[in-house]
Amino acid sequence: MDAKRHIVHIDLDSFFVSVERKFNPSLIGKAVIIGGSADRGVVASCSYEARKFGVHSAMPTRQALKLCPHAIVIHGTHGRYSEASREVTQIIHNMVPLYQKSSVDEFYIDLSGMERFHDPFKLACELRQKVIRETGLPISFGMASGKTVAKMATNQAKPNGQLWIQHGQEKAFLAPLNIGKIPGLGESTCQKLYQYGIEKIGDLQRVNLKFLEAVFGKMGTYIYNKAHGIDDSEIIPHSDRKSISTEHTFESDVNDKRTLENILVSMTEELAGKLRRENKVASCLAIKIRYANFETHTQQTKIALTAAEHILIPGIKNLLNKAWNRHRPIRLIGVRLSNLCPGSYQINLFEDNEERIRLYQAMDNINFRFGDKTICRAAGMEIGARTFNPFLKG
Known part of the structure; x- marks a missing residue:
């Protein structure tokens, strides 16, 4: 490549912990674990003070507490994290021409070509200071000629630092x-x-x-x-696709709750698996019901950012109870997950236990290798889940 690239990787340090400290400053300087119960929960995030004892994310909470018995365990608050992520995203959106949000607390920014008008490193420093000033959250960044070295520079700059690897210095x-x-x-x-x-x-x-x-x-x-620091991968702008959905038309109208719920379980599983493969999470859940006379009703609800069936399925069943007039048979039923944004399954770790996380990983691995719906919940199997073809909405 002839033109020099200026790629910035930005990462909010110990994001969940930093957000909790904003609301409770007494946690500053202490070993903090965000996660599930000590019984069967796992660590979603932890402070640097806890990391010194060997604690890390996805570790069973009970193991973390053996390593760091004095740690303060907090269950975590979904809404706070998604709101803080939105605030940071907005600041970045207003300051730079091209960025990629790769998770709830991580961004790549392309400042290539900006050197004709601005000093890219100075601009990145100003952006970091603006985020710190306006959100109160610690943030680190690395700048380099490609995404990989920029990300590794960020990791070396942490906590709350910045590092520029100049062209030719990568190796x-x-x-x-x-x-x-x-x-x-x-x-x-x-x-x-x-x-x-x-x-x-x-x-x-x-x-x-x-x-x-x-x-x-x-x-x-x-x-x-x-x-060798070779990485020409591009910055992929924030996806325009905001929803993912599937629907099923019955050959003859259905009035049986168990059949309807089994269909919904299967469809929700399929959509959730797609989200996880695309590294996305949804914050809105909707159901669509069409009666025999083609009268159509939809019902939706806001949820915490997730791509996990054990959160989505109870929500979908609840919407069915609200939307369905039990005296009327159903011709078509559909599920839609919307308000999609980049984000990995990590945001749900503090609600889960080890077995559940291993189950999701195992299911996703098998379905990835052998095709969708190779493995699914028993409820989904009852109604021949392979008949569904989810379609994606832009």
Whole structure:
């Protein structure tokens, strides 16, 4: 590439904890865990004070409390986090021409070409200060020629710092870091590299591409590029698609509640799985009912940002109870999840237990490998879930 790229990665430090500290300043400086109960819950987020003891997100809460017995456990408040995320997004939206919101607390910004009018690093510093000033939340950023190095620079700048890796300095910056710092490099890949005596990214930089391809196949090229700071991936602007939906028309009108609920469970599962694959969450839930005479009713409700069936399914059943006149048979039924925004399943971790998180991961992995609806809840199986073809709405 001839033109120099200026990519900024922004990350809100310990986002959930920082938001809670705004509402309760007595938590500042203390070991804080946002998560479920000590019995079967998991850690959604934790403060740097807790991380010093080895606590990290997705760890069982009981294990976290063994490592850090004095930690304060808070259940968490969905609304506060989504509102804080919206505030930060708005500030970024007003200040830069092109950005990508990759999760509830993480953004990529493309300032390439801006150097003709502004100093990109100075602009990024001003943006960071504006977020801190207007939201009171600590925020870190890294700036580099590509997304990967920018993200790794942010991780080195934390907590509450900033770091610019100038063009041509990428390999020198990466060299002393452990290979585990490379985003997307799993534990098993790292262990394999350790066996070859490759521990630092600098060691990786000295390895021949052919060797990496022989050991890791296509993944070898990925590893090689990351180690050399090569990343031409573009900033993908915020998606315009705001909803995802599916509906089912019955061959003969249905008046049986169990049949209707089973259909809804299956459709909701399918949509939720799609959201998780696309790394999206929804904050509005709707049901559509059409009676035999084609009279159509919809009912919707706001929900906390989620892509989890165990939250969505009870909400959908509740909407069915509100919308359906029991004396009238139904011709068509539909489900819509809307107000979509980027965000991973992490935002729900503090409501969940270990078994549930493992279940979702296992279901998604199997369905990803063998096709949608290979595995689903028993309720969804009763009505032949494979007959549905969800359609996406723009």
